[in-house]
Amino acid sequence: MGIQIAMTVNGKAVDADVDPRTLLVDFLRINLGLTGTHVGCDTAQCGACTVHLNGRAIKACNVLAVQAQGAAIVTIEGLSPDGVLHPMQAAFKDCHGLQCGFCTPGMVMSALDLVERHPGADEATIREQLEGNLCRCTGYQNIVRAVQQGAAAMAK
Amino acid sequence: MYEVEYKQAKTVADAAALLAKTGGKPLAGGQSLIAAMKLRLAQPGTLVDLSGIADLHGIRREGDALVIGAMTRHAGIASSTEVKRAIPALAALAEGIGDRQVRNMGTIGGALANNDPAADWPAAVLALNATVVTGKRRLAAGDFFKGMYETALAADEIITAVSFPSPKKAAYVKFPNPASRFALVGVFVAQLADGSVRVAVTGAAPAVFRATGIEAALAKSFTADAAKAVKVDASGLNTDLHATAAYRAHLVSVMASRAVAACG
Numbered sequence: 553m554g555i556q557i558a559m560t561v562n563g564k565a566v567d568a569d570v571d572p573r574t575l576l577v578d579f580l581r582i583n584l585g586l587t588g589t590h591v592g593c594d595t596a597q598c599g600a601c602t603v604h605l606n607g608r609a610i611k612a613c614n615v616l617a618v619q620a621q622g623a624a625i626v627t628i629e630g631l632s633p634d635g636v637l638h639p640m641q642a643a644f645k646d647c648h649g650l651q652c653g654f655c656t657p658g659m660v661m662s663a664l665d666l667v668e669r670h671p672g673a674d675e676a677t678i679r680e681q682l683e684g685n686l687c688r689c690t691g692y693q694n695i696v697r698a699v700q701q702g703a704a705a706m707a708k
Numbered sequence: 709m710y711e712v713e714y715k716q717a718k719t720v721a722d723a724a725a726l727l728a729k730t731g732g733k734p735l736a737g738g739q740s741l742i743a744a745m746k747l748r749l750a751q752p753g754t755l756v757d758l759s760g761i762a763d764l765h766g767i768r769r770e771g772d773a774l775v776i777g778a779m780t781r782h783a784g785i786a787s788s789t790e791v792k793r794a795i796p797a798l799a800a801l802a803e804g805i806g807d808r809q810v811r812n813m814g815t816i817g818g819a820l821a822n823n824d825p826a827a828d829w830p831a832a833v834l835a836l837n838a839t840v841v842t843g844k845r846r847l848a849a850g851d852f853f854k855g856m857y858e859t860a861l862a863a864d865e866i867i868t869a870v871s872f873p874s875p876k877k878a879a880y881v882k883f884p885n886p887a888s889r890f891a892l893v894g895v896f897v898a899q900l901a902d903g904s905v906r907v908a909v910t911g912a913a914p915a916v917f918r919a920t921g922i923e924a925a926l927a928k929s930f931t932a933d934a935a936k937a938v939k940v941d942a943s944g945l946n947t948d949l950h951a952t953a954a955y956r957a958h959l960v961s962v963m964a965s966r967a968v969a970a971c972g
Contacts, residue, residue, distance in 0.1 A: 616755075619759065662809065669787070681808055684809045685807075
């Protein structure tokens with residue numbers, strides 16, 4: 553039996569009839585075509601699927617679409633609606649905070665939640681708070697630098 | 709994931725009725741349940757979502773007790789000024805659960821109902837002699853935890869809140885598995901308002917338990933050295949690819965001593 557859901561995604565109201573077992577990440581990617589949100593491990597460990605649900609970073613592969621009923625969702629596509637990079641995205645580009653790029657959307661969405669909750673975080677705090685995001689290229693040095701630079705740019 | 713039906717409960721009574729009628733499972737944050745369903749380790753016919761029940765959210769004081777609503781997320785507990793003021797060890801414990809994304813979804817009630825052998829919250833509830841409040845009754849911590857993934861909850865019984873009495877001192881220290889970050893051994897030490905000492909251990913055995921030997925030692929002398937000197941019996945503790953029972957037994961004393969030191 554399908555369930556009628558409605559939410560806002562990147563500021564736009566969307567609604568759909570979904571199978572209750574549909575994961576939020578599949579709803580975003582398949583129903584809405586927002587393929588910037590990646591599926592990495594599909595077991596809630598790697599964080600590539602991180603999006604914001606009512607302003608909090610969550611793993612969209614471990615949340616059902618029906619759990620986002622009435623919520624405001626922001627994906628990586630929602631950060632630069634007019635094509636201009638968000639300061640955090642620009643920092644990842646400047647600092648070479650990505651190698652293959654697969655984990656990057658999740659890293660950026662996670663970093664934004666981190667900056668919101670820990671403004672002025674030091675390097676140790678950033679590393680600890682990025683625990684839910686894995687980079688298989690092991691490019692953590694530059695990712696941490698990117699988060700620091702992005703946080704500084706956002707504070708301006 | 710197998711096919712499943714989904715219902716939104718509006719009240720605790722509504723949720724209990726839906727669970728009784730469908731034989732389904734309550735859905736809190738889903739951070740363990742949905743992962744288990746994806747792996748086909750769990751196969752509920754119906755999920756009854758508790759997130760829309762307003763009464764289950766929030767943190768408040770009731771006399772000397774700190775009462776945390778069952779659907780309060782770990783992240784909300786970690787950042788709560790009320791929790792930091794009343795029982796800072798609980799805020800620190802919440803901040804150490806999983807990772808930030810998991811803390812943003814996972815709830816204290818869900819974690820207690822799941823009673824994972826390596827979960828952090830059961831140690832706090834048992835050590836602080838907290839009361840688990842359900843839609844039907846109030847359960848003392850000692851009566852709530854029954855075994856591996858087992859609690860005293862009936863199939864249609866829902867945790868509504870947890871009431872923590874304020875202790876004199878409390879701290880939680882865990883030795884996280886380097887990969888999963890779950891507690892290989894976690895120890896919550898509390899000196900309660902009446903001066904009694906309770907020590908609860910997670911991760912080491914099939915379910916949370918009280919380290920009575922360490923409690924007795926700390927009752928005589930509340931020092932890190934006293935905790936460390938206790939030799940914990942390894943029989944009944946877990947052996948797996950991460951650690952032997954003997955190693956876990958050793959870690960119990962070490963984590964207990966660090967928790968005593970952290971009590972200040």
